[in-house]
């Protein structure tokens with residue numbers, strides 16, 4: 001039987017207190033990994049995720065990371081990782097934000113910059129720390145959470161789409177740099193998944209119908225469907241996959257409007 005086996009692996013997931021991060025924490029724990037999550041404000045939610053992780057018989061850690069776009073905060077996080085985990089095999093750069101919706105000409109410069117700093121600089125700061133540690137042990141996997149919007153333009157979210165497209169090329173370039181050290185680097189591109197980031201859309205019947213219409217499979221995804229994909233990508237079953245963005249999107253990238261006509 002083939003199974004996803006992560007026993008003995010140590011994983012760090014940023015933004016693990018909700019949404020895709022929380023689901024990923026569960027999936028990695030189910031596959032046997034010890035899991036550390038970071039959170040910014042929601043210590044209660046982080047504790048709940050840690051309890052779920054522990055229920056699979058593995059170790060759980062919840063670290064407060066104040067600002068992922070501040071290098072000093074990320075450095076402090078990795079000192080905690082060194083002290084408490086004593087190694088790192090898996091980094092899931094999950095923490096992110098889509099920012100306020102505004103057309104480019106109307107957008108607030110500081111808000112635009114903040115999205116790029118969280119969605120691009122955050123993963124960069126974490127990845128450089130992770131690579132230093134993984135390189136020493138000769139193995140590791142980094143998964144960067146991109147979006148279908150690294151491919152699909154999205155009016156009103158130019159900072160988000162730009163940051164995700166940049167994160168994709170960052171992943172590829174880093175993958176090229178570290179492949180010989182036994183480190184794989186991937187990006188994952190979730191489509192529309194039921195998480196807090198888009199709850200205002202999928203909780204509204206009209207918004208949900210509009211979203212479903214953009215997805216050939218006809219339904220919004222569940223967080224576990226992303227968590228399980230990440231667990232697979234982090235496992236040795238995916239040992240020959242690196243430097244690519246893997247869409248997990250129910251077919252959202254398939255130009256569904258071309259099902260008819262054209």
Ligand code: BGC
Pocket residue numbers: 098146147148149190191192193197198
């Ligand atoms: C966004 C969601 C959106 C999805 C599909 C994701 O990157 O965070 O809000 O529903 O893309 O458009």
